[in-house]
Amino acid sequence: MEEVDKILIHALKQIGTDVSEEISSINQFSSELIVKAVVRCIQVINPGLGSPLPSSLPPAMSARFRVGMSLAQACQELGYKGEIGYQTFLYSSELEIRSLLMFLVEKLPRESSEASDQPTGKSVVLQRAIAAAIKAQLSVPWLPMNCRLPLHTETQSAGPLHSFHTLPLSLPYSSTGLGDKYEKEEKEYQRDFLLPVTAQISHQPSMVASILEHHTTVLSAVQQWDNEWNSQGLLSRLTPQEYRARKMARLRKRIKEQLRSNAHPSPEGSFRSSHSSNDLSEVLQMFKSPSSSDHILTKGTHFTHTQKFTFEQEPAAVTSPVPTGRQSDGDVQQRQQAEIESLQQQLQQLCTEIEQLTTDMKHMSVTHTQVLNEIKQKELMNKETEDKIQVKKKTLDFLPDSDNSLQKLQAQVEASAARLVNLASQWEKHRAPLIEEHRRLKEKCSNQELESSRKLSEIKSMQEKIRVATEEARKKEDIHKQLVTQLENLPKDVSRSAYTQRILEIVSNIKKQKEEINKILSDTRELQKEINSLTGKLDRTFAVTDELVFKDAKKDESVRKSYKYLAALHDNCNQLIQTIEETGTILREIRDLEEQIETENSNKTVANLERILEDYKAIRQENSVLAAKIKEG
Missing domain, CATH: 1.20.5 (Single alpha-helices involved in coiled-coils or other helix-helix interfaces)
Structure with a gap:
């Protein structure tokens, strides 16, 4: 048991239990140390179950009994099947404490096959610690503000609450698929001008949400590219760079075609927008200087030149000489108003003529298209007719x-x-x-x-x-x-070698014990076989002797007495064998009783009884003090 106790103490030290170096056996554990070790094991196995448990025994006896009951209940919830109660911790027994600690040490979390399949490292250790802390906080019941203790105030404070709001981020990822020049410029920008992530966000509580959103976006893009490459990229038999380049070329081609279709509308749309284009030219005319007004239209038709000539000649005809000082300002204004009205009438008439001519041009263009189609049809019909005529002509030439x-x-x-x-x-x-x-x-x-x-x-x-x-x-x-x-x-x-040597010694001792046990079992079997053979031989010998003597006893009186002595000897031998067997049974019971006595002595029954009496006196004293306080109140 010494090696077992050393292994248990080493495991308790590894999980953070303060065990003195002088302690080398479970028998040296005090009640305080037992409670500390059990509470620490429960906290490591199940943080939610072990967080409300105290790590030391209170001074009051009633509180100690409650702590012992809570520890016993926690061990039973973990699956301990042995007998356990408050007496296990307050009036400890070496065997009970050893079996309990062995159960708890075996329950401690270890690296299993499932845990080995998951990614491990410092981040995973941190995540496990965070999860344990959150689980421990969730196990604490919620209390109102007025009923919270200092511990609850720390774990259940409201704190600042913020909504999940994300902002765009720019992270220094290396771009692929660009030229060396663009990649170099991007690296220079990231090195010299790109701000850190913490400086890019104006609302600081949104930083974590923004980083998570950006990370999720990048992961989804990578996953989408992997799916597309595995489904379509491999079938194209191209390299990833060539596949990206071809995809980019197709996208640019579609954009160009879309822009080209939007930039060149249909002829019907051009006819509809002729009036708007004229209005646009007039608006541009208003922003031009007078010196450049004659150069707006660099090329025009006979109609436009005629209209220009008309606009240039008519104002010269209607211009009046410079007013003399005899004319009043009112006459000048009336004349100007009359000129403006006449010019507006002429402009309106010209606009009407332009609209009429535009309509005529549309009609003529449609008529021209129809005429061209009719001419093409006529030409085809004429060609077919000429072919038929040629065939008939050749046929007529052959007739004579x-x-x-x-x-x-x-x-x-x-x-x-x-x-x-x-x-x-x-x-x-x-x-x-x-x-x-x-x-x-x-x-x-x-x-x-x-x-x-x-x-x-x-x-x-x-x-x-x-x-x-x-x-x-x-x-x-x-x-x-x-x-x-x-x-x-x-x-x-x-030293690892010391533990290895100790384990090897334990294994060799176990092997020796097994060999001795097997040897004892084999000797016992041999003795049992020998006893069985001797017993059978004795029975057979007695049967043969009894039969021979019984035959002679019928004839001779002295032989009859010998037969009686033989029967008495056989009964005495049977009684002797039975007495020897009962003696062996009594010796085994004596050994069992001695072992039980040693077990009871190791359980410190007398010391525990003395402690129970002392605790009973302390409880009576506490009860008397409480009764006195109640009477005084």
């Missing part, structure tokens, strides 16, 4: 000498048929190798497609294997980092 013409036609038909037969034979000569070549190429193409599909499936399987191997390598690297961290955190004064 029909016999010779028929013979000539028959000769031409026969020559054409012979030529067709010759061409067919030549075609067959060329057709057979071409068909063979076509079949060979087709079979080769199908083989290449099968080979490409097989290679494609192999590439996909290799990619899957690479992904799995990468994940396993990453997990093993994380496990290695975690083990290195744990190794660094372990005490340096502990």
